Amino acid sequence: MEKMSKRRIKLVIHYDGTAYHGWQAQCDVDTVQSQIETAIEKLCGCEAKLIGSSRTDAGVHAMGQVAHVDVDTPVPTKNIIRSLNRYLPNDIVVAGAEDVDEIFDAIRSTTSKLYRYTIYTGKIRPVRKIRYCWHRPGKLNIPKMQQAAAKMLGKKNFKSFASAADQRESSVRTILKCDVIENKPFIHIDVEADGFLYNMVRNIVGTLVDIGRGRWQPESIDEILAAKDRAAAGPIAPASGLCLMEIDY
Amino acid sequence: MEKMSKRRIKLVIHYDGTAYHGWQAQCDVDTVQSQIETAIEKLCGCEAKLIGSSRTDAGVHAMGQVAHVDVDTPVPTKNIIRSLNRYLPNDIVVAGAEDVDEIFDAIRSTTSKLYRYTIYTGKIRPVRKIRYCWHRPGKLNIPKMQQAAAKMLGKKNFKSFASAADQRESSVRTILKCDVIENKPFIHIDVEADGFLYNMVRNIVGTLVDIGRGRWQPESIDEILAAKDRAAAGPIAPASGLCLMEIDY
Numbered sequence: 001m002e003k004m005s006k007r008r009i010k011l012v013i014h015y016d017g018t019a020y021h022g023w024q025a026q027c028d029v030d031t032v033q034s035q036i037e038t039a040i041e042k043l044c045g046c047e048a049k050l051i052g053s054s055r056t057d058a059g060v061h062a063m064g065q066v067a068h069v070d071v072d073t074p075v076p077t078k079n080i081i082r083s084l085n086r087y088l089p090n091d092i093v094v095a096g097a098e099d100v101d102e103i104f105d106a107i108r109s110t111t112s113k114l115y116r117y118t119i120y121t122g123k124i125r126p127v128r129k130i131r132y133c134w135h136r137p138g139k140l141n142i143p144k145m146q147q148a149a150a151k152m153l154g155k156k157n158f159k160s161f162a163s164a165a166d167q168r169e170s171s172v173r174t175i176l177k178c179d180v181i182e183n184k185p186f187i188h189i190d191v192e193a194d195g196f197l198y199n200m201v202r203n204i205v206g207t208l209v210d211i212g213r214g215r216w217q218p219e220s221i222d223e224i225l226a227a228k229d230r231a232a233a234g235p236i237a238p239a240s241g242l243c244l245m246e247i248d249y
Numbered sequence: 250m251e252k253m254s255k256r257r258i259k260l261v262i263h264y265d266g267t268a269y270h271g272w273q274a275q276c277d278v279d280t281v282q283s284q285i286e287t288a289i290e291k292l293c294g295c296e297a298k299l300i301g302s303s304r305t306d307a308g309v310h311a312m313g314q315v316a317h318v319d320v321d322t323p324v325p326t327k328n329i330i331r332s333l334n335r336y337l338p339n340d341i342v343v344a345g346a347e348d349v350d351e352i353f354d355a356i357r358s359t360t361s362k363l364y365r366y367t368i369y370t371g372k373i374r375p376v377r378k379i380r381y382c383w384h385r386p387g388k389l390n391i392p393k394m395q396q397a398a399a400k401m402l403g404k405k406n407f408k409s410f411a412s413a414a415d416q417r418e419s420s421v422r423t424i425l426k427c428d429v430i431e432n433k434p435f436i437h438i439d440v441e442a443d444g445f446l447y448n449m450v451r452n453i454v455g456t457l458v459d460i461g462r463g464r465w466q467p468e469s470i471d472e473i474l475a476a477k478d479r480a481a482a483g484p485i486a487p488a489s490g491l492c493l494m495e496i497d498y
Contacts, residue, residue, distance in 0.1 A: 015376055090379050127264055130265075
């Protein structure tokens with residue numbers, strides 16, 4: 001029997017990250033990647049190695065994660081979606097699948113990514129939203145947060161907003177959008193960039209919240225960026241509020 | 250030392266019921282009632298017996314459950330809320346508390362209850378809503394469901410919509426509201442009544458959905474009610490879509 005030529009499939013994936021130790025497969029813990037790889041292996045009867053664009057952390061969600069996988073199956077793409085979703089748990093879904101050229105690489109072909117962070121400012125704990133927000137009761141000065149957010153835009157060295165664990169050579173990234181949107185009792189912070197350092201969005205959000213509560217003035221962002229030191233910025237915001245919304249290619 | 254006179258406190262409670270075996274305390278399983286009783290006991294240092302207005306089932310949510318409890322503590326009501334919420338898990342919250350007369354009884358003083366059922370009709374599993382809806386892809390005929398819902402209104406014998414486990418003497422209840430509201434891709438079904446039989450809302454929803462998908466005409470509601478037989482109505486809708494919204498006194 002002739003060996004089938006490999007097919008590369010691009011997947012768009014949504015998940016509620018609460019129950020998982022993040023995206024990336026690790027020994028002995030449950031991750032989103034390993035759940036999907038197991039589903040693909042059941043479907044195709046072969047080993048599957050999924051390459052995800054963003055290694056989201058434990059508790060972080062996605063409504064637009066992208067991954068690619070090479071499979072060895074004649075099953076039509078439409079049926080692949082349906083079958084994978086039957087194998088997957090309720091908190092993970094394959095929202096789209098398409099055959100792509102082998103040139104496509106979920107990590108390297110990325111041009112930009114958009115994250116949304118959600119803060120809930122109401123007093124009473126929002127039990128049906130708590131998995132998807134940072135519950136932080138109390139007032140925040142939105143115009144000051146917006147002024148500070150505007151200072152993040154452009155090509156800059158974001159080392160002060162990267163957790164120490166970040167091993168990448170360059171800390172220079174270009175932030176295309178950093179919007180603070182009030183939608184009472186919610187605040188959304190949308191950050192789009194050509195790439196992100198480890199924990200970058202959560203560190204930006206923690207710093208913007210410190211500005212919103214009056215710890216610093218918006219101008220302090222300039223000094224924080226210039227310091228190139230994680231200790232100069234604010235605390236990290238909780239994982240639950242973060243959602244990967246979109247990846248562009 | 251003089252014994253303090255008992256205080257009766259009325260609590261308004263919100264919860265995500267996904268993780269619990271319903272409201273009512275039972276041996277060996279985790280319930281919302283037992284979680285709150287444990288929190289009260291920690292706070293007051295005395296045994297607490299919580300009387301909840303609605304014994305919601307496993308997986309059913311509440312944004313307006315009401316309960317009363319007699320406590321023996323001088324702690325001000327405001328502080329009781331704050332302390333209880335510190336002891337409670339993230340998916341349960343005491344949203345309000347007030348001192349009430351001993352005449353108040355969370356069960357007997359009820360005049361009406363409002364439930365909301367949520368259906369999600371989109372094709373892709375909504376991973377961040379799945380705990381709070383019935384994911385039922387595909388079209389439903391909303392006007393026909395609305396015609397059928399209107400036939401539920403008034404004082405009637407709802408035995409056909411009560412699960413067999415219902416042991417109450419009378420199956421007569423008065424439905425004050427039965428609205429089918431389309432908010433694409435969601436459908437909400439709001440049902441308000443002076444009281445509900447066991448699984449009554451979920452059995453009504455299952456029947457309305459059968460009408461929406463064309464199994465029956467709206468007029469069939471008359472025959473179903475007349476049959477006074479659970480087997481005459483449609484299947485029970487999943488617990489996850491149901492939320493107790495409000496209880497009036």
